[in-house]
Amino acid sequence: QVQLVESGGGLVQTGGSLRLSCAASGPAFSSDAMGWFRQAPGKEREFLAAINRNGLSTNYADSVKGRFTVSRDNAKNTVWLQMNSLKPDDTAVYYCNRRTIYDSYDDPRYRGLGYWGQGTQVTVSS
Numbered sequence: 001q002v003q004l005v006e007s008g009g010g011l012v013q014t015g016g017s018l019r020l021s022c023a024a025s026g027p028a029f030s031s032d033a034m035g036w037f038r039q040a041p042g043k044e045r046e047f048l049a050a051i052n053r054n055g056l057s058t059n060y061a062d063s064v065k066g067r068f069t070v071s072r073d074n075a076k077n078t079v080w081l082q083m084n085s086l087k088p089d090d091t092a093v094y095y096c097n098r099r100t101i102y103d104s105y106d107d108p109r110y111r112g113l114g115y116w117g118q119g120t121q122v123t124v125s126s
Contacts, residue, residue, distance in 0.1 A: 002026035002115045004096050009120030012086055016124070020081040022096030022117060030054070030074040033102035036081045037111075038092035038122075045095070045112075049081060050105035059105055086124045093119040 008020040022034070035050040049070040050059045058070055064083075072079040079096060099105075099114030 002098060004098060004115055004117035006094060006096050006117045006120040009094060009122045011123045011125060013125050014087060016086050017082070017084045018086065018122060020083065020094055020096075020120060020122075022079045022081075024077045024079070024096075024098060026115075029077045029098075032098050032100055033105065034070075034072055034079040035097040035099070035105050035114075036068075036070060036079075036094060037097060038090075038094045039119075040092040043092075046092075047105060047108075047111065048094075050102060051079065052102040057102065059102075083122070086122075088124050088126045090122060090124050092122060094122050095119045 003025045005023045012018055031053055033052050036048040037045050039045040048061050048064050049068055051070045051072050055072050067085045069082040096117045097114050104110040104113055
């Protein structure tokens with residue numbers, strides 16, 4: 001059974017940094033792509049970043065490109081999201097996601113695909 005547990009959220013000032021972690025359990029972690037999303041109150045869930053199964057390919061939303069970095073360690077069954085230069089607009093609940101097809105992260109029709117964690121709150125104060 002696949003489970004995802006996010007951690008590392010919290011309160012940070014504008015311009016600060018946070019590193020989110022997502023610990024995955026279940027079989028074949030190294031066979032699946034991983035992604036990060038966020039959802040702010042009253043808004044749809046937004047794709048942020050994805051990484052393919054071997055970590056050699058990544059994809060970012062324009063809103064976070066150059067500020068956020070996704071990485072993974074298949075030996076630790078963990079994926080991270082390093083967030084720098086945080087802004088108040090980054091305030092949201094952040095979710096990690098696990099799915100089979102890496103390219104599906106590019107298609108909004110598949111936004112809800114795969115397994116999800118419970119989320120971790122990130123709040124950026126101005």
